[in-house]
Amino acid sequence: MSASVHKETAEDLARSVRDGSRSASEIARAFLERTGRTSDRLGTYLHLDPESILAAATAVDDRRKSGEPLGPLAGVPVAIKDNICIRGVPTTCGSRILEAYRPPYDAHVITRLRQAGAILFGKTNCDEFAMGSSNENSAYKPVRNPWDPERVPGGSSGGSAATVAAREAPLALGSDTGGSVRQPAAFCGVVGLKPTYGSVSRYGLVAFASSLDQIGPLARSARDAALLFDSIVGRDPRDMTSRPEAKGVDLEELERGVKGIRIGIPGQFLGEGLDPEIRACLDQVRDGLAREGATELDVALPHARYAIATYYLIAPAEASSNLARYDGVRYGLRAGNGDLRGMYETTRGLGFGREVKRRILLGTYALSAGYYDAYYLRAQKVRTLIRRDFTEAFGKADVLLLPVTPTPPFRLGEKTEDPLAMYLNDIYSIPASLAGVPALSFPAGFTKSGLPIGLQLVGKPVDETTLLRVARAWEKASDAARRAPALAEAAA
Amino acid sequence: MSTAPKAIAGARERYEPVIGLEVHAQLKTASKIFCCCSTRFGAPPNTQVCPVCLGLPGVLPVLNERAVRDAVMVGLAVGSKIALRSVFARKNYFYPDLPKGYQISQYDRPLCEGGSIDIRSGEGWKRIGLVRIHLEEDAGKSLHPEGRAGIHTTRVDLNRAGVPLIEIVSEPDIRSGEEATDYMARLRQILVYLDVCDGNMEEGSLRCDANVSVRPKGSTSFGTKTEIKNLNSFRFVDRAIAYEIERQIGLIESGGRVVQETLLWNSEQGVAESMRSKEEAHDYRYFPEPDLLPLDLDPAWIESVRASLPELPHALRERLVREHGIPEYDAEVLIETRSLASYYEDVAARSGQPKLASNWIMTEVNAIRNRDGLSIERFPIQADRLGALVGMIGAGSISGKIGKQVFEHMLTDPAAPDEIVKRHGLLPIDDEASLLELADEIVAANPGPAAEFRAGKEKTFGFFVGQAMKRSGGRAHPEKLQAALRAALAKQA
Incomplete structure (x- = not known):
């Protein structure tokens, strides 16, 4: 067994499986062993079944032996956020209400990953129903940041980001509604892509806010993120919101550098509240990319400052409806005895956590008769204005560069009593979500105390390629993506 | 529930009932509106279901194009304006037979607006306007089997969940239970002609709710309305509306006032029972369905549907x-x-x-x-x-x-x-000889009437015709028989 398996890129792992220099079983065993050493401390997984992982790896090896073609992710473990359905595998969404739930079907992305030869590597911990920015809203356990276990990994795809950062898995899928892939990617120092809304089918992603949810890849490099994205992108007839023009990424495109690329910086929007170390990092990246041949310009996103208010009307409104199905009638938790109303109230009272209840209440209120026009409808109008801001900005710029979060990773418990402070953490990630445009978080640098800083690139619709290309250029220009958390080094 | 106070005699004439119908018709598509499950009626419970119509976590609806086509056909048949863009919306409420906790329907932007259906009114015709026709999904069925005393069991069958429905909403142009029944019959006839609905009210393929109010004749404002649900036969439509008109007039005449509420027609007792008051009415929190894009129709496609109308x-x-x-x-x-x-x-x-x-x-x-x-x-x-x-x-x-x-x-x-x-020997007897023979025989057998006839009592002739016809088993040729009888009567004079 190769001790260096965990250091390899997903791309190299898949190549080695295809050319026979490594077996999928060997890779699976190596990652299972590493995961075994750190995942309890980090809280990264809600479900991990070594037997099925090894069986899947053996199947890939058998296919190679019998000369069958192997996919682009052959033998590569991919961790799956626990709000993505895998047939027969527990899918709890980090919630008590789905504690014993096993879906009878595969999500579209799971079908695609199986076709690509990937090894489905356990279900990662997340904030309950993907609602949260710290992973402290998981009903089961929090996730800890591999760079500093006293700090949060971000959320809601905290388990997916942390497991990739800790080298427990080379790749992971998360879901991003208002920043849930990008923010934990930034906090954990990995690449996280929120694709264009409609690029990746949502079929089998347990809905939080349907008009915003997107499944996205987490990886240690832009190339690996592109590889995973390429395996899941594309129109799915089972998702009517999936875009026919969605397209994958040619890895060779990513090597073309940034010469001539126009990078827009929404200077006005960055304003107050931004941590000086992140601001400095952003300036450093801007200058570095300029040295590589990119041009820089200032762009305006005049309505972006209303993004949080807008998001916290639209997302909870949709959530209040999406979560109505958890009623104890057909699946999941059923509690209470006696009458119907009692069953509803007890089931949902026990089954949902505080944050989920808070958002259901917010959303129910926003949609109520007499308030709909003032809240939900108005929010939709502002959303249109925000979308227009991006369209205008992209008239001048090819990509936008901005922070992912206003601060580096905070400590566990630091913001749990102040939901508003927690919500403000998503100020930079939410505008792209509302606009439906692709956005990527990439490792940009580190704070003096050694915490990762992620920066965000936002692109034109279905132009994920340019985002990955710029991120790839920075990888080559800096060492930010090459560092590993001490915990991961120790585990090796 | 008290029985309806009988309207004071004559009071009925001073009031005008105002009735609007909301009719739900199941479309005859082979598969459900948002998934591929069969819509066949009568299958064992919960055998025609899949993750989508069960509302499992993570599933998404995919619109059945056939259902859209069927609904557009109905709209064109009744002269509605077909919207080039309509929007699906979620109607949110909790009920065990509603798997997602919301029904996908259409709200402020329905597929069809306007249109009309002509009904019989006395000797002439009367035009009943339509407000709208929209597409939506059906819910499942809750069954309440008899349990042991004091134990209430509800079973849920989701075979029907996701069957496509159109809801056809009329203007309040209907004035009586008979008009309502005729409207239903004509609407049903159109749906059956279009072959989009089997029109079977017993199996629930066609369901009707009625909004009923009364107002003094000549008034142009509306009285307070009640909504009667569960009118699942033509007879119940007629009876329930007649009942409710009587009840409302009786209430007003006795100094009371109509309360806005939803009533459930109890066909066994022939009364409308209160289901919920205005205060208990649901707030459905409609909002556009984010899982479906707005439904955009191509005018050329609409015209091709129009051309295909029977x-x-x-x-x-x-x-x-x-x-x-x-x-x-x-x-x-x-x-x-x-x-x-x-x-x-x-x-x-x-x-x-x-x-x-x-x-x-x-x-x-x-x-x-x-x-x-x-x-x-x-x-x-x-x-x-x-x-x-x-x-x-x-x-x-x-x-x-x-x-x-x-x-x-x-x-x-x-x-x-x-x-x-x-x-069967049913050939007519029309040769003159046979008829004359028959005539002679009848005249001879009835000398009394023959004498009367000859005395000028013309009416007696009918008696001879009847007798001859009876004898011939109805086979005698009527005109020729008459000639033969006259000849026979004349001969013996």
């Missing part, structure tokens, strides 16, 4: 009157279904006797169909055979009376009518 009942009725010269009343009866009308057209063509063909179908054929509960497709006498029979009667080769005997035989005997006539 002949509709009113056009068929007018054509039958025009082409066959039959009264409107006949045409109305004959267009009951498209196949009855085409049966008629075949009989008329074969016999060359359009009015006689209509008479025979309206009386003899429909009597047997009503007695045996037969659709025209299952009626044992094919159109060509009935046409031949009607042709024989029209040509005078047999009398109508003999025709009826032949008809009776034809119900069980597949032979051609002329063959039956021969086989």
Whole structure:
């Protein structure tokens, strides 16, 4: 067994499986062993079944032996956020209400990953129903940041980001509604892509806010993120919101550098509240990319400052409806005895956590008769204005560069009593979500105390390629993506 | 629930009922509106379900194009404006047979707006306006089997969940239970003609809720309305509306006032029971369904649907009157279904006797169909055979009376009518010798009446005709028999 398996890129792992220099079983065993050493401390997984992982790896090896073609992710473990359905595998969404739930079907992305030869590597911990920015809203356990276990990994795809950062898995899928892939990617120092809304089918992603949810890849490099994205992108007839023009990424495109690329910086929007170390990092990246041949310009996103208010009307409104199905009638938790109303109230009272209840209440209120026009409808109008801001900005710029979060990773418990402070953490990630445009978080640098800083690139619709290309250029220009958390080094 | 106070005699005349109907019609698509499950009625509970219509976590709806086409057909048939863009919306409420906790429907941007249906009103016609027609999914069914005393069990069957429905909302143009019933019947006829709904009210393919209010005659403002649900037969539509009109007038006349509420028609007791008050009404929190894009239709596609519309009942009725010269009343009866009308057209063509063909179908054929509960497709006498029979009667080769005997035989005997006539000795007696012989015999056997006739009592002649016809088993040729009888009576004078 190769001790260096965990250091390899997903791309190299898949190549080695295809050319026979490594077996999928060997890779699976190596990652299972590493995961075994750190995942309890980090809280990264809600479900991990070594037997099925090894069986899947053996199947890939058998296919190679019998000369069958192997996919682009052959033998590569991919961790799956626990709000993505895998047939027969527990899918709890980090919630008590789905504690014993096993879906009878595969999500579209799971079908695609199986076709690509990937090894489905356990279900990662997340904030309950993907609602949260710290992973402290998981009903089961929090996730800890591999760079500093006293700090949060971000959320809601905290388990997916942390497991990739800790080298427990080379790749992971998360879901991003208002920043849930990008923010934990930034906090954990990995690449996280929120694709264009409609690029990746949502079929089998347990809905939080349907008009915003997107499944996205987490990886240690832009190339690996592109590889995973390429395996899941594309129109799915089972998702009517999936875009026919969605397209994958040619890895060779990513090597073309940034010469001539126009990078827009929404200077006005960055304003107050931004941590000086992140601001400095952003300036450093801007200058570095300029040295590589990119041009820089200032762009305006005049309505972006209303993004949080807008998001916290639209997302909870949709959530209040999406979560109505958890009623104890057909699946999941059923509690209470006696009458119907009692069953509803007890089931949902026990089954949902505080944050989920808070958002259901917010959303129910926003949609109520007499308030709909003032809240939900108005929010939709502002959303249109925000979308227009991006369209205008992209008239001048090819990509936008901005922070992912206003601060580096905070400590566990630091913001749990102040939901508003927690919500403000998503100020930079939410505008792209509302606009439906692709956005990527990439490792940009580190704070003096050694915490990762992620920066965000936002692109034109279905132009994920340019985002990955710029991120790839920075990888080559800096060492930010090459560092590993001490915990991961120790585990090796 | 108290029984309805009877309206004070005569008060009814001072009020005008105002009624609007909301009709739900199940579309006859093979699969459900948002998934591929079968829509077949009567399968064992929960066998026609999948993750989508069960509302499992993570599933998404995919719109059935056939359902859209069917709904557009209905809209075009009743003259609605078809929206080039309509929007699906979620109607949120909790109920065990509603798997997602919301129903996907349409709200502020329905598929069809406007349109009308003409109904009978006295001797003439009356136009009932339509507000809208929209597409939505059906819910499942809650069953409440009898449990042990004190234990209430509810079972949920989700086979019906996701079956496509259209909701057709009328303007408040209806004024009585009879008008409501006629509106329902004509709407049902259109749906069946379009072959988009089987129109079966017992199986719930067609369901009706009625909004009812009353106001003093001459008033232009509306009274407080109540909504009656669960009107699952034509008879219940009529009875429930009549009941509610009486109840509301009675209330007002006795100094009370109508309370806005939803009522449930109890067909066993013939009363409308209060279901929920205005205060208890749901706030459905409608909002646009984010899992479905707005439904955009191409005008050229709409025109292609229009071009594919079959002949509709009113056009068929007018054509039958025009082409066959039959009264409107006949045409109305004959267009009951498209196949009855085409049966008629075949009989008329074969016999060359359009009015006689209509008479025979309206009386003899429909009597047997009503007695045996037969659709025209299952009626044992094919159109060509009935046409031949009607042709024989029209040509005078047999009398109508003999025709009826032949008809009776034809119900069980597949032979051609002329063959039956021969086989059963039903050929008419029309040779003068035989008729004269018969006439002589009758006159001889009745000397009294014969004498009366000869004394100038003309009325007695009818008696001889009757006797002769009876003796001949109805086979005597009527005109020739009369001539023979007159000759016989004259001869013996």
